[in-house]
Amino acid sequence: MNEKEQEFYSKSEDSKYGKKIHKFTRTKESLIKLFFTLNGVAALIFIILIFIFLFKEGFRALEHIGLLDFLYSYRTAADGTTKTIFEWYPTSDDPRFSLVPLILGTLMTAIPATIISTIFGVAAGIYLSEVANPKWKEFLKPLIELFAGIPTVVIGFIMLVIGASFFNDLLHPDNRLNAFVASIGLSFVIIPVIASLTEDALHSIPNDLRMASYGLGATKWQTISKVILPAAFSGVSASIILGFGRAIGETMIVLMAAGNAANITSNIFLSVRTMTATIAAEMGEVSQGSDHYYSLFFIGIVLFTITFILNLIAEIIINRMRKKNTF
């Protein structure tokens, strides 16, 4: 803004035209502005409150249970030797609060689910954006998004009554309900997320790049694999990160299909117990104010922190992509 403009604006603030607006109208306008500002502030306050109350309750757990007790505890065997154990037995007489089995259980369901979903979700995104007939796409993309709206309890239910038996007959796993069944269920939720966001990322690549690639004699697949996908790499990886975040935070599917036994294992066909399922299963029966109660809030903090960081990374990547792609 140059000096002349500045002068013009500063003068027009109290010009005779400005003064014509009735004083009552001005007060009304500023009151309305105040009202909307208060609403905006209230929305922010709720977000801060979530943060405060989660951390307030969760950190009380640290008063009685040390931070290290959330990792491991010692047990003295009959012959006097002490062993380091990683167990989650919050209700026994000698309570053990190690989060290791729960975190591993979460990873055992979330990582396979993310791998499956990445393969299918990215393929679906490529199909929707690059391969499908544009007329079909208008119908197929909402269809995929529609499936993202299936309540997760429904998928948990289907995995429990059909999926578990199906994979039991097919693969003869060690436990009927296991990490594998849960991760298949999780994939149903995450594939639409990854597919939809991948499609957005691919779609935002300017058409010039495609045309230039074709002009150099590349085939359609070469254009997709060598030009479009590398160009959209950041967007696709953001979609995978968001999908992983969803997989970690999902509750009902893992509660119903993962078997809920706190095993420490690398065997995907064993039951596992995730952090979310632990909160969901134990919060109803816990006595308020006990160590167990606060430790469940502590799990909430861990979940909150992990998903918050993942979302933040994805958002930074997406924002950068937007800036880069505005040609």
Added chain:
Amino acid sequence: MLALHKKKRDFVGTISMWIVRIMFFSLVLALLLLLGKIITQGIGTISFEFIFDDPKNNMTEGGIWPAIFGTISVTFIMILLAVPLGVCSAIYLNEYAKDTFFNRIIRTSINNLAGIPSIVFGLFGLGFFILFIGRGMDEVLETGLLFGQPALIWASATLAVLVLPIVIVSTLEALNSVPKSHRDASYGLGATKWQTIKNVVLPQARPGILTGTILAVSRGAGETAPILFLGAAFFLPNLPVTDLCIGDYCIPMINPAKQFMYLAYHIFILATQSSNPTKTLPIQYGSTLVLIVLTFLLNITAIIFRYRFRKSLGRL
């Protein structure tokens, strides 16, 4: 040499393209199979009595009306709480707020809020609404243990915070899509800011706001994890309804202090914790079908609304 190279290249490309196609359609097939299974298994159970009757015989017979009613009540109150707050804060962010650091923080937090696990919202609802506000009200009003326990209002309030980002983001999108020239024309006619928002911006943004509201209802009705310990009950003989009497006229009103049955919770509890899961399997499939139909109808409405909205913007 060149010809050979070209042929091989096309071969790999064609195979890869077909793999992508096959993967996509196997995905669609898997989703349709899932849907087909629920429909074929559940359709036999659906009847007028199933929808409008109470559960009988320790939940092995009868209908699911209390669960449906509970779902409607909770989402209704949720919308009353979330939509005004969400729409107004979106208006603030899009129309009044300048692009300051503070406002960017609000936007980032709202986007992040959408990705926080729903079970964490359940913990928040317990810690904030029930233990802090509820117990606080009990102490101040000296009502004993009335508010400080799981109840319909706290479940609705928690779900309202959960769907707030959905409402805000879709309202922001709708407000953002109103062209600046329309606002300028309004100012040029001498309208004030509020007159412009009320008469020019909001009427155009209404379909977008409605889309967000419908999506919020669908999300709220399908959530189970946050309400697990916020008042959802296994079985309640009475609906959460109390007669509100003014003089001689009594109107049945939703009683927000009571516990409630919830369709999504009903499916979960019947499938995992009832005494005889195989006997209630038809009821489980029936309830699932009702829930799926409910959420799909809402989502399809939202998708059609959004499609039309975007198309109408293209015409402008």
